[in-house]
Amino acid sequence: MPRKPIKQFSVEWLQILDEQGQPDRPLLPALSPKEIQSLYEWMVLARVFDEKALALQREGRLGTYAPVRGQEATQVGSAHALGPADWVFPAFREMGVGIVRGIPMRMLFQYWSGDERGSEIPLHQHYFPTSIPVGTHIPHAVGAAWAAKLRKDPVVVAVYFGDGATSKGDFHEAMNMAGVFHLPVVFICQNNQWAISMPARRQTAAPTLAQKAIAYGFTGIQVDGNDIFAVYKVAKEAVEKARAGDGPTFIECLTYRMADHTTADDASRYRTEEMLKPWIAKDPIKRLRKFMDIESLWTSSYGEQVRTEAERRVAESVKEFEAQPPPDPADMFRYTYYELTPPLKEQMDDLLNFLKDREPKKE
Amino acid sequence: MPRLNIVQAVNQGLRQEMDRNPAVIVLGEDVGLDGGVFRVTEGLLARFGEDRVIDTPLSESGIVGIAIGMAAYGLVPVAEIQFMGFLYGAMEQLISHASRIRTRSRGRYHCPLVVRTPYGAGIHAPEHHSESTEAMLVHTPGLKVVVPASPYEAKGLLISAIRDPDPVIFLEPSRIYRAIKEEVPEKEYSIPLGVARRVREGEDLTLISWGAMLQPMVAAANHAATEGISAEVIDLRTLSPIDSESILVSVRKTGRVVIVHEAPRTGGLGGEVAALIAERALDYLEAPIVRVTGFDTAVPLPKMENYYLPNKERVLQAIHHVMEV
Numbered sequence: 291m292p293r294k295p296i297k298q299f300s301v302e303w304l305q306i307l308d309e310q311g312q313p314d315r316p317l318l319p320a321l322s323p324k325e326i327q328s329l330y331e332w333m334v335l336a337r338v339f340d341e342k343a344l345a346l347q348r349e350g351r352l353g354t355y356a357p358v359r360g361q362e363a364t365q366v367g368s369a370h371a372l373g374p375a376d377w378v379f380p381a382f383r384e385m386g387v388g389i390v391r392g393i394p395m396r397m398l399f400q401y402w403s404g405d406e407r408g409s410e411i412p413l414h415q416h417y418f419p420t421s422i423p424v425g426t427h428i429p430h431a432v433g434a435a436w437a438a439k440l441r442k443d444p445v446v447v448a449v450y451f452g453d454g455a456t457s458k459g460d461f462h463e464a465m466n467m468a469g470v471f472h473l474p475v476v477f478i479c480q481n482n483q484w485a486i487s488m489p490a491r492r493q494t495a496a497p498t499l500a501q502k503a504i505a506y507g508f509t510g511i512q513v514d515g516n517d518i519f520a521v522y523k524v525a526k527e528a529v530e531k532a533r534a535g536d537g538p539t540f541i542e543c544l545t546y547r548m549a550d551h552t553t554a555d556d557a558s559r560y561r562t563e564e565m566l567k568p569w570i571a572k573d574p575i576k577r578l579r580k581f582m583d584i585e586s587l588w589t590s591s592y593g594e595q596v597r598t599e600a601e602r603r604v605a606e607s608v609k610e611f612e613a614q615p616p617p618d619p620a621d622m623f624r625y626t627y628y629e630l631t632p633p634l635k636e637q638m639d640d641l642l643n644f645l646k647d648r649e650p651k652k653e
Numbered sequence: 654m655p656r657l658n659i660v661q662a663v664n665q666g667l668r669q670e671m672d673r674n675p676a677v678i679v680l681g682e683d684v685g686l687d688g689g690v691f692r693v694t695e696g697l698l699a700r701f702g703e704d705r706v707i708d709t710p711l712s713e714s715g716i717v718g719i720a721i722g723m724a725a726y727g728l729v730p731v732a733e734i735q736f737m738g739f740l741y742g743a744m745e746q747l748i749s750h751a752s753r754i755r756t757r758s759r760g761r762y763h764c765p766l767v768v769r770t771p772y773g774a775g776i777h778a779p780e781h782h783s784e785s786t787e788a789m790l791v792h793t794p795g796l797k798v799v800v801p802a803s804p805y806e807a808k809g810l811l812i813s814a815i816r817d818p819d820p821v822i823f824l825e826p827s828r829i830y831r832a833i834k835e836e837v838p839e840k841e842y843s844i845p846l847g848v849a850r851r852v853r854e855g856e857d858l859t860l861i862s863w864g865a866m867l868q869p870m871v872a873a874a875n876h877a878a879t880e881g882i883s884a885e886v887i888d889l890r891t892l893s894p895i896d897s898e899s900i901l902v903s904v905r906k907t908g909r910v911v912i913v914h915e916a917p918r919t920g921g922l923g924g925e926v927a928a929l930i931a932e933r934a935l936d937y938l939e940a941p942i943v944r945v946t947g948f949d950t951a952v953p954l955p956k957m958e959n960y961y962l963p964n965k966e967r968v969l970q971a972i973h974h975v976m977e978v
């Protein structure tokens with residue numbers, strides 16, 4: 291019997307806005323001018339937040355910080371596709387997603403200043419705390435989606451991670467289970483093409499990350515991650531599909547980490563200005579602005595107003611962040627278990643007594 | 654003699670072992686072009702090339718698992734895990750395989766690999782970058798666990814770790830990576846594994862620790878000296894196998910003990926040291942053994958890590974306590 295192909299696969303790519311902001315009109319998602327403006331405003335807010343965080347870090351007012359720059363369309367576009375009750379499981383670079391989901395920027399600053407209270411996410415916000423060990427939160431998202439399904443909640447779970455995370459076993463185990471059990475998850479892989487100093491081609495010999503989904507029995511698609519319409523459209527479809535009970539989707543958003551990995555990193559050690567340059571031209575915010583210009587949704591006074599408003603909101607958040615009293619050392623013990631266990635109580639009392647003995651004595 | 658910090662001393666040790674033995678290779682995340690996030694492997698890629706200095710995908714279980722296969726086949730892999738908090742993904746490989754290849758093959762295969770990883774708090778880093786869970790590793794028969802406390806120590810112990818025929822976990826105290834410089838001989842030398850070091854001689858009590866905690870402990874000992882208390886300071890250096898003899902000799906002399914570690918208290922290695930002393934030197938004790946440790950909590954984020962970490966004052970308080978009894 292001759293050999294014959296029994297299965298063949300292909301992977302789709304979607305771009306709606308080209309680099310000049312020219313749209314492929316039939317593909318444009320149904321967004322009102324007002325919504326388009328608000329997407330632009332979120333991206334600018336994320337950018338201004340990011341710039342401020344870097345400035346604060348330089349002044350020693352924040353700790354290590356992982357910049358978002360370049361990934362605004364991926365983050366804002368996908369977050370905008372979610373419904374209010376949907377859940378987000380972020381990794382650590384998702385401040386743009388957090389901002390769209392209504393996480394107070396004050397808390398984001400607090401978290402990156404090394405203050406645990408920055409993770410006290412208000413309960414009505416379906417947003418899990420930051421997860422630093424790369425890829426390890428992906429199964430949690432799948433579990434939450436499964437629970438939602440069992441409880442018949444019409445909820446979709448979006449999980450964010452990077453290209454580097456696709457090399458971790460947890461990623462593969464999570465993808466596999468999501469496929470086997472047909473769960474309402476949207477995997478949002480921000481392929482910013484770097485995992486610290488490692489280019490994406492060092493993570494996989496496959497030409498796309500999107501194709502990994504095929505092996506797990508569901509759709510993977512690659513989108514231009516700097517084109518907010520493409521990201522939004524594909525994410526919206528994936529969310530609706532998941533909500534309809536039609537299972538998971540993997541979205542590879544091809545974008546670029548325009549800054550250092552974190553403030554502890556120096557990207558000039560492993561990548562050249564030449565490599566970065568084309569991506570400056572592909573800046574996601576510029577691209578939407580060009581489109582808005584073409585559509586007469588843009589004036590320079592509008593642009594200024596958006597920037598000024600973003601700066602005002604960020605400055606306000608910095609003020610709130612810096613007005614927080616220092617954390618209470620007892621906090622270190624309070625959240626280890628539901629109740630303080632006897633050994634912990636003893637340890638806490640020891641520490642508090644130790645600190646009290648050292649307080650300057652009041653006359 | 655050149656004065657080096659720990660980063661430079663480890664780097665030199667790696668380079669010399671790679672020069673000496675072509676089977677020694679380095680692998681891990683960002684260890685090549687970037688020279689490692691702490692720059693410990695800086696310059697190795699240029700010197701030894703991509704076959705011997707391997708930038709891997711982001712894959713801790715893969716890194717350690719592959720190192721096991723390489724080691725069994727005859728290489729001497731030195732794997733870097735970027736931070737101890739990211740070692741957990743590789744624990745199955747360490748516990749179920751690296752530590753047992755020798756046992757399982759009845760001595761036919763062995764696994765001479767080294768896993769280097771920075772450990773410990775005090776570097777103002779995000780969550781998971783401050784772990785000190787050495788007891789989990791010590792509790793795995795078949796692994797050796799080594800923690801250097803200074804540049805000279807780091808080079809000599811690393812060379813022994815690389816030459817050791819069994820898997821060695823080499824925990825580098827990130828807090829003092831660049832904090833201390835001391836004379837480190839350019840020539841190769843080794844410090845045997847399994848032998849503790851007396852850092853300071855004393856008569857009244859024995860202070861026992863390892864790694865980054867040596868610093869506050871020695872500072873406390875120096876302060877105690879100004880009060881007329883003579884503290885002997887022991888750096889365990891190798892946590893597994895532990896040097897019982899050095900501990901017991903000192904305790905039989907002083908009769909008083911303070912053990913310091915930044916790891917959580919419960920199940921920490923301090924308990925093991927205390928049990929050893931209770932079993933074999935109880936009659937010599939003049940005061941209860943006291944531990945100064947981290948708490949049974951996650952290491953807090955930077956704003957609170959100073960509350961978590963044992964410091965000179967907490968060690969001093971313990972010294973006063975055992976001296977008063």
Ligand SMILES: Cc1ncc(C[n+]2csc(CCOP(=O)(O)OP(=O)(O)O)c2C)c(N)n1
Binds near residue numbers: 422423452454682739
């Ligand atoms: C399990 C694990 N290993 C290593 C690290 C250190 N580290 C932090 S981010 C990172 C690269 C992550 O790359 P990617 O998943 O592409 O996300 P990006 O940083 O590009 O957002 C590494 C190696 C970590 N946090 N977790």
Ligand SMILES: [Mg+2]
Binds near residue numbers: 452453454481
């Ligand atoms: Mg990446």
